[in-house]
Amino acid sequence: xxxxxxxxxxxxxxxxxxxxxxxxxxxxxxxxxxxxxxxxxxxxxxxxxxxxxxxxxxxxxxxxxxxxxxxxxxxxxxxxxxxxxxxxxxxxxxxxxxxxxxxxxxxxxxxxxxxxxxxxxxxxxxxxxxxxxxxxxxxxxxxxxxxxxxxxxxxxxxxxxxxxxxxxxxxxxxxxxxxxxxxxxxxxxxxxxxxxxxxxxxxxxxxxxxxx
Amino acid sequence: xxxxxxxxxxxxxxxxxxxxxxxxxxxxxxxxxxxxxxxxxxxxxxxxxxxxxxxxxxxxxxxxxxxxxxxxxxxxxxxxxxxxxxxxxxxxxxxxxxxxxxxxxxxxxxxxxxxxxxxx
Amino acid sequence: xxxxxxxxxxxxxxxxxxxxxxxxxxxxxxxxxxxxxxxxxxxxxxxxxxxxxxxxxxxxxxxxxxxxxxxxxxxxxxxxxxxxxxxxxxxxxxxxxxxxxxxxxxxxxxxxxxxxxxxxxxxxxxxxxx
Numbered sequence: 001x002x003x004x005x006x007x008x009x010x011x012x013x014x015x016x017x018x019x020x021x022x023x024x025x026x027x028x029x030x031x032x033x034x035x036x037x038x039x040x041x042x043x044x045x046x047x048x049x050x051x052x053x054x055x056x057x058x059x060x061x062x063x064x065x066x067x068x069x070x071x072x073x074x075x076x077x078x079x080x081x082x083x084x085x086x087x088x089x090x091x092x093x094x095x096x097x098x099x100x101x102x103x104x105x106x107x108x109x110x111x112x113x114x115x116x117x118x119x120x121x122x123x124x125x126x127x128x129x130x131x132x133x134x135x136x137x138x139x140x141x142x143x144x145x146x147x148x149x150x151x152x153x154x155x156x157x158x159x160x161x162x163x164x165x166x167x168x169x170x171x172x173x174x175x176x177x178x179x180x181x182x183x184x185x186x187x188x189x190x191x192x193x194x195x196x197x198x199x200x201x202x203x204x205x206x207x208x209x210x211x212x
Numbered sequence: 213x214x215x216x217x218x219x220x221x222x223x224x225x226x227x228x229x230x231x232x233x234x235x236x237x238x239x240x241x242x243x244x245x246x247x248x249x250x251x252x253x254x255x256x257x258x259x260x261x262x263x264x265x266x267x268x269x270x271x272x273x274x275x276x277x278x279x280x281x282x283x284x285x286x287x288x289x290x291x292x293x294x295x296x297x298x299x300x301x302x303x304x305x306x307x308x309x310x311x312x313x314x315x316x317x318x319x320x321x322x323x324x325x326x327x328x329x330x331x332x
Numbered sequence: 333x334x335x336x337x338x339x340x341x342x343x344x345x346x347x348x349x350x351x352x353x354x355x356x357x358x359x360x361x362x363x364x365x366x367x368x369x370x371x372x373x374x375x376x377x378x379x380x381x382x383x384x385x386x387x388x389x390x391x392x393x394x395x396x397x398x399x400x401x402x403x404x405x406x407x408x409x410x411x412x413x414x415x416x417x418x419x420x421x422x423x424x425x426x427x428x429x430x431x432x433x434x435x436x437x438x439x440x441x442x443x444x445x446x447x448x449x450x451x452x453x454x455x456x457x458x459x460x461x462x
Contacts, residue, residue, distance in 0.1 A: 024393070024420050027420040027441050028349050028352065028420055028441065030441070030442045031349070031352050031420070031441040031442040032349060032351045032352045032355065033442075034442035034443070035352055035355035035356050035359065035442075035443070035445075036355050038355075038359055038445055039355050039358060039359055042359055042362050046362070063351055063355070066351075067351070110348075110395060111393065111394075111395050112395065113395050113396070150395075150396065
């Protein structure tokens with residue numbers, strides 16, 4: 001009961017971090033749209049509604065539509081993360097999960113000018129409790145980003161190893177302190193719940209999910 | 213147009229800014245000294261002086277009537293150019309009327325009208 | 333052509349959202365401000381050292397140094413410089429820290445341009461009066 005409650009808290013932590021990050025991003029795109037709408041107003045006011053430069057209007061409309069697309073991608077990502085809770089367990093493609101999780105951390109990575117790359121074959125499927133799994137991968141990556149130095153290069157690699165699905169996070173910053181923080185973090189309840197084995201290696205952390 | 217916020221407890225200005233969960237918001241015109249809309253009540257999920265300060269900024273509140281308020285929050289609100297009438301002990305409606313007509317002062321204790329009852 | 337001329341106020345705007353920065357800069361130039369734009373905290377400090385503006389507008393979240401760190405550094409070297417913080421999220425904590433570090437004010441995104449201009453003019457008047 002207690003372990004479930006704590007795992008639930010970890011899932012809520014992941015979800016609230018994703019929501020906070022995406023809502024901040026949306027504020028940014030709204031700010032750009034707002035300024036561009038204002039710029040259109042300015043152009044109309046300056047010209048009295050006549051002879052507005054088509055080129056300038058086109059540039060503004062391109063910017064607005066690009067920001068709408070950007071917002072749409074963010075909302076789709078949030079939507080996918082939210083739907084991971086539709087079923088208690090489910091099957092999903094690992095490549096898609098890792099791509100989604102990495103894209104959910106773009107803002108945090110940008111804050112530190114980090115480069116995060118994903119390597120994963122497109123035919124690996126996992127069958128597990130999806131929301132806790134999403135939460136585990138997401139929170140591990142966030143922890144790794146927090147421990148990284150500016151301009152570090154991180155890799156998230158998904159692969160099959162002896163029938164188990166392994167996700168390996170590699171970064172120059174994965175050191176003793178990170179591993180200590182990881183083993184003391186409430187992420188451990190997710191590790192236990194999902195029956196994942198976590199292994200610290202030189203500059204990397206591996207999460208191994210046994211076959212369903 | 214001014215916007216007034218009062219943390220309240222029952223019929224009174226809440227004794228402590230940080231413990232209030234019920235808020236009254238009213239719009240008024242200081243030039244004519246009258247309310248321009250009916251006061252609205254907002255119930256906060258939990259008492260929090262930080263969240264109350266954020267709400268004051270988000271809602272573009274210009275005037276706050278309150279009882280006791282921590283110095284940090286008082287300084288923050290005055291930094292945000294909000295007029296703060298603090299240490300007010302009064303029925304909130306009377307305090308609001310005085311703020312609207314420009315006669316309310318910080319530290320004011322407004323006795324109850326005859327027949328009024330103190331919250332116990 | 334400009335929307336209206338006013339006293340020549342020199343403003344530095346720092347924000348990592350380049351499109352927001354450029355559009356805001358253009359709109360302010362149309363209103364007669366002399367605007368310089370930079371897209372990082374470090375570049376903001378550099379720009380102030382090279383040519384001190386009248387007012388600085390800083391985004392809170394930027395790579396390298398965030399707005400509050402930049403504010404603290406600027407206030408160390410240029411105590412009279414007035415700085416307005418822009419923030420994407422409403423947070424009392426950020427506002428309080430800005431106040432304690434000597435910011436003139438903080439404004440939330442999306443920005444109401446008239447409100448921002450009003451704040452810049454107030455900050456400029458304060459700096460001139462000092």
